[in-house]
Amino acid sequence: xxxxxxxxxxxxxxxxxxxxxxxxxxxxxxxxxxxxxxxxxxxxxxxxxxxxxxxxxxxxxxxxxxxxxxxxxxxxxxxxxxxxxxxxxxxxxxxxxxxxxxxxxxxxxxxxxxxxxxxxxxxxxxxxxxxxxxxxxxxxxxxxxxxxxxxxxxxxxxxxxxxxxxxxxxxxxxxxxxxxxxxxxxxxxxxxxxxxxxxxxxxxxxxxxxxxxxxxxxxxxxxxxxxxxxxxxxxxxxxxxxxxxxxxxxxxxxxxxxxxxxxxxxxxxxxxxxxxxxxxxxxxxxxxxxxxxxxxxxxxxxxxxxxxxxxxxxxxxxxxxxxxxxxxxxxxxxxxxxxxxxxxxxxxxxxxxxxxxxxxxxxxxxxxxxxxxxxxxxxxxxxxxxxxxxxxxxxxxxxxxxxxxxxxxxxxxxxxxxxxxxxxxxxxxxxxxxxxxxxxxxxxxxxxxxxxxxxxxxxxxxxxxxxxxxxxxxxxxxxxxxxxxxxxxxxxxxxxx
Numbered sequence: 001x002x003x004x005x006x007x008x009x010x011x012x013x014x015x016x017x018x019x020x021x022x023x024x025x026x027x028x029x030x031x032x033x034x035x036x037x038x039x040x041x042x043x044x045x046x047x048x049x050x051x052x053x054x055x056x057x058x059x060x061x062x063x064x065x066x067x068x069x070x071x072x073x074x075x076x077x078x079x080x081x082x083x084x085x086x087x088x089x090x091x092x093x094x095x096x097x098x099x100x101x102x103x104x105x106x107x108x109x110x111x112x113x114x115x116x117x118x119x120x121x122x123x124x125x126x127x128x129x130x131x132x133x134x135x136x137x138x139x140x141x142x143x144x145x146x147x148x149x150x151x152x153x154x155x156x157x158x159x160x161x162x163x164x165x166x167x168x169x170x171x172x173x174x175x176x177x178x179x180x181x182x183x184x185x186x187x188x189x190x191x192x193x194x195x196x197x198x199x200x201x202x203x204x205x206x207x208x209x210x211x212x213x214x215x216x217x218x219x220x221x222x223x224x225x226x227x228x229x230x231x232x233x234x235x236x237x238x239x240x241x242x243x244x245x246x247x248x249x250x251x252x253x254x255x256x257x258x259x260x261x262x263x264x265x266x267x268x269x270x271x272x273x274x275x276x277x278x279x280x281x282x283x284x285x286x287x288x289x290x291x292x293x294x295x296x297x298x299x300x301x302x303x304x305x306x307x308x309x310x311x312x313x314x315x316x317x318x319x320x321x322x323x324x325x326x327x328x329x330x331x332x333x334x335x336x337x338x339x340x341x342x343x344x345x346x347x348x349x350x351x352x353x354x355x356x357x358x359x360x361x362x363x364x365x366x367x368x369x370x371x372x373x374x375x376x377x378x379x380x381x382x383x384x385x386x387x388x389x390x391x392x393x394x395x396x397x398x399x400x401x402x403x404x405x406x407x408x409x410x411x412x413x414x415x416x417x418x419x420x421x422x423x424x425x426x427x428x429x430x431x432x433x434x435x436x437x438x439x440x441x442x443x444x445x446x447x448x449x450x451x452x453x454x455x456x457x458x459x460x461x462x463x464x465x466x467x468x469x470x471x472x473x474x475x476x477x478x479x480x481x482x483x484x485x486x487x488x489x490x491x492x493x494x495x496x497x
Contacts, residue, residue, distance in 0.1 A: 009055075078099075210233075376489040388427075
């Protein structure tokens, strides 16, 4: 089966040896040693039958079931070891035979064959149609784009590694309070969610708290709510919700400094509201992810969210000091004890983990069976517009079914949020979105700031970097953004921006 995006599909039956069509008997025969003849099946009948069977499978795919097949399809027969001469069956066009001579100019021969089947209303194949055909035949014929297959194989290894990491948390099974410090990619968020679900499964009303609204949306789409006992929220939403339930008002003043509002006024408002909050709206257990992003007074305000602050059923805080991009001097509760370590990376390939090491003060260990992966690619652009053109080229390389074959939900493009007004609405034929659900359903490439993408991950990431000034915050931003990529990472550095 030959797939040509411009022309369509051509099904080809290939026959070895010397074949002949007998006009008298209207049968095909193969000439064997001694001049003997063996009857063989009509190759044109065979290829027609195969084409109808395979096209039937294609037409059942949802992409074609709705609107039919708008592109050209047909058949041909190849006799690579023969030269055709003499008369052909009356229903066979010479353009549909590829003999040894026509095989020497295969491009022209294919064009001629497609030309015999083409109709004026036929259209070139779209990327979605090509992907649909791959989906139909992959289980049967193993049509596997190289990048897609490589990522899939690496992902299987990473999932095995994640199970190995779970053993670490089993040590904490009987600890009601714990600090868990882990490098980027060590599985903190997954383990935090598992702990929260475990507590909710025991009938405890549990709060999973994170900083990032995009992460919260992903967690809500992923997590089992466990009989309604699990609530997932950001700190910002928690304050608003608790204040609302107690009938108080809480809003930022027009001229109020944003940092001061969230550093001071928000935790004060939460403490006042929890003092008036009834017990059924409070929590037995709290699990905090991205703890390094919490302000000092936030921890004090969370005490009032517990049903019994002096007897917490579960209080777990997961954090990575190297991912501090929101708070100048992060703090953690003083009564949590020494942190437990998640030292090994189980998200990234070895090459990406090694690249991230340059932004922290020490090595990022990976497990023994971690996939090596590819070296992160660094490209240069003079302007942001040029950077987007380079990003489009990379997206095409990764996502076109005829090339890399990655799904759109596997790819994210991250940039500085301050440049949002310049972000493109599409990369070639692929649309972009800032909506997490749209991305997760593979309807568009995610275009997001690295700050809002914090806590999330993607198989392949393009990072458009417009600020490379040195300093702790800049290094943290670069570390966080790079560590989001699981398998493929391309960094486009924009000069002079």
